[in-house]
Amino acid sequence: MHPLDNLRAKVRSLHERQGRKRGVTLFGDPRASTSSPTGKAAEGTSEHEPGPIARLVDTWWTRLIAAVYDGGLAAQEAEYGSGETARDYLWNTLGTGAWGMVFPVLTVVATQLAGIEQAGMFSMAFAAGTLLMFLSNFGVRTYQVSDLDEKYSFASYQAQRLLTSLLALAVGLLYCTVRGYDPTMLMLSIGVYVYKIVDGLADVYEGRLQQADKLYLAGISQTLRSIAAIIAFSVLLPITHSIALAGAAMAIAAVASLILVTVPLALLETEASKPLSPLEIGGLFRHCLPLFSALFMFNLIESVPKFAMESMLPYDSQLYFNALFFPAQGILLAAGFLYKPQLLRLANIWSNPRRRRKFDLIVLSMIAVIALMTAGALAFMGWLGIPLMSFMYGVDFEAYRAVAYLMIAAGGVSAAIDFLYAIVTVLRRQSSATKPYAITLAFSLTVPTALIWIMGLTGAVVGYLASMMLLLALLSLEYHRIRQDLSEKNRSPFHP
Numbered sequence: 001m002h003p004l005d006n007l008r009a010k011v012r013s014l015h016e017r018q019g020r021k022r023g024v025t026l027f028g029d030p031r032a033s034t035s036s037p038t039g040k041a042a043e044g045t046s047e048h049e050p051g052p053i054a055r056l057v058d059t060w061w062t063r064l065i066a067a068v069y070d071g072g073l074a075a076q077e078a079e080y081g082s083g084e085t086a087r088d089y090l091w092n093t094l095g096t097g098a099w100g101m102v103f104p105v106l107t108v109v110a111t112q113l114a115g116i117e118q119a120g121m122f123s124m125a126f127a128a129g130t131l132l133m134f135l136s137n138f139g140v141r142t143y144q145v146s147d148l149d150e151k152y153s154f155a156s157y158q159a160q161r162l163l164t165s166l167l168a169l170a171v172g173l174l175y176c177t178v179r180g181y182d183p184t185m186l187m188l189s190i191g192v193y194v195y196k197i198v199d200g201l202a203d204v205y206e207g208r209l210q211q212a213d214k215l216y217l218a219g220i221s222q223t224l225r226s227i228a229a230i231i232a233f234s235v236l237l238p239i240t241h242s243i244a245l246a247g248a249a250m251a252i253a254a255v256a257s258l259i260l261v262t263v264p265l266a267l268l269e270t271e272a273s274k275p276l277s278p279l280e281i282g283g284l285f286r287h288c289l290p291l292f293s294a295l296f297m298f299n300l301i302e303s304v305p306k307f308a309m310e311s312m313l314p315y316d317s318q319l320y321f322n323a324l325f326f327p328a329q330g331i332l333l334a335a336g337f338l339y340k341p342q343l344l345r346l347a348n349i350w351s352n353p354r355r356r357r358k359f360d361l362i363v364l365s366m367i368a369v370i371a372l373m374t375a376g377a378l379a380f381m382g383w384l385g386i387p388l389m390s391f392m393y394g395v396d397f398e399a400y401r402a403v404a405y406l407m408i409a410a411g412g413v414s415a416a417i418d419f420l421y422a423i424v425t426v427l428r429r430q431s432s433a434t435k436p437y438a439i440t441l442a443f444s445l446t447v448p449t450a451l452i453w454i455m456g457l458t459g460a461v462v463g464y465l466a467s468m469m470l471l472l473a474l475l476s477l478e479y480h481r482i483r484q485d486l487s488e489k490n491r492s493p494f495h496p
Helices: 003-027 052-069 085-114 116-137 141-145 154-179 183-211 215-240 243-269 278-312 316-350 353-393 398-426 430-444 447-455 457-489
Strands: none
Touching: 052 243, 085 116, 085 215, 085 243, 085 316, 085 353, 116 154, 116 183, 116 243, 116 278, 116 316, 141 183, 141 278, 154 183, 154 278, 183 215, 183 243, 215 243, 278 316, 278 398, 278 430, 278 447, 278 457, 316 353, 316 398, 316 457, 353 398, 398 430, 398 457, 430 447, 430 457, 447 457
8 A cells, every 4th residue: 555545544434433432422321321221322432532623633643744755834725714704803812812912911920930030031022022023024015915816926915025034134133142142131122022023923834824814723823823922931931940941941831833734724724826936026126125124213212211121220121111112002902903994984085185184183183082091001000000010910000100101192192103104104195104203213312321320210201202203293293294294285195
């Protein structure tokens, strides 16, 4: 018998056994009634039933092995359906939520098990890793999923993402060398960097699944990777008492999930790609550079206080800054959930010159909603927020109450910036936002650094708030200019 035929026979046998076991679980074993008057199977003949997770893993592993021996992953037929809107929404929400919880959950774990200083080290490594993730992504995801006619082959998307991921890794290693990290911080940083860069690399495969209208599979992939990282870090830290080894465990878990789940899932469940083209790879870099520049500069502006603190303050300050930043980030996420599903509707409203006033009212209404959300977050922080944070982290945050209020205000301003940039994108003028971001970046590299030198952690938060307020003012002026320009020309930006 040919080895491949033997493997196929084993796969069929496995599926038949699983089918019989499912039948036993649901309907009972017909042999049980004849083996004992009580209806129980004879002693010594019962077989241990694997749980649903074990069966799922066993089935997935069997499918992978069979695909490898049967022409490769891309040559197999898809088994999961597309157009599952409810499932798309559910798993995308779960995936995004799990991804967003990795940092706050592991910061709490690190604080409780390793202390404030090492938790601060972890926070610093994660901040740098997040920037590297944006470099790896290069702003390609939106462009990829909207490439419905597949102008660029998936092979070209993969090659371009591999290049940006390798570049991100090289930049991370260079940063560690320039900083002159000790062995502990070096190992921790590399582990976190690899985890975040894998996040960026996996995004191209999850984008492929979304492109094939199987967003729920992308959500499952993201959820599994995030949970694996949380478990790996949380299990290894109390066993080894080493924050560096826990960071390395995150990296290993992320790479394993990429190899065993994300890549195979994308290749098995989507059509085989056309060959890659160097011209297409260059085109992706060219078309996605403006969006990448704005996103990277915004996140760099947010991260500058953290990098400045690393040079002037102990790592404890990183923990306090990031812990206070999480509630502020919640405003940004909540606002995004409200307006992002409405962007297509806003684009349709703006395309009709008679409905421009309604467009303006919607923009003002969303800004008002963000202001109300910020006020609500301030009230909550003054009531339960500070005691809750003290309980979660095991650290007294009462001395940082005033700083917490400033950070909440910065979070509201940041949410308004994110919304205005989305509106500018709807108007197809996103390139006009480059100048405000560049000016603010130059400001953030100077003023907040001076404030940190004078005021410490408080100066970092004040500097961050000042940077966000400056960017909001510049972006508002730019939006007003764009709005006036388009109104005077009385034309749609979609049809020059």
